[in-house]
Amino acid sequence: MSSLKTHSQTLYDTDYLQWIEATVEKLQSQNYANVDWENLIEEIADMGKSERRSLKSNLIVILVHLLKWQFQPEKKSGSWEASIIEHRRRVKEALDDSPSLKSYLESVFAECYAQAVKQAKAETNLPVESFPLMCPYDLPEVTDDEFLPH
Secondary structure (H helix, E strand, O other), rough: OOOHHHHHHHHHHHHHHHHHHHOOOHHHOOOOOOOOOOHHHHHHHHHHHHHHHHHHHHHHHHHHHHHHHHOOOOOOOOOHHHHHOOOOOOOOEEHHHOHHHHHHHHHHHHHHHHHHHHHHHHOOOOOOOOOOOOOOOOHHHHHOOOOOOO
């Protein structure tokens, strides 16, 4: 049995896709004794972290483009609007797949706004004081396909 565990760990390190396929096969056949539980548990935990990181990243991109749209209106572009649409779609898909992420999104909203201000400052060359200290948009507006600031 220990040689199987060693093989699984080696497989995990050397061929991730094959490790996934072997793990799924073992689970489907209820061969629980030979499942590489340590790495499986780590992967499942990492999936949640990855979902949250992706959600934050997409929210920051939306906020950056909304800020640029509002505070640098003379440079509005179709690519900004396209980026807003794309990242809103990603946020909505994540929330559709995992509705429990909504409370997480609400909890990191202010942090994401602070990061978006830093990025918008860098991208626009506007002074940081050009942007409101508190987010001028609420979360429903940020994720609303029809919303663009004036």
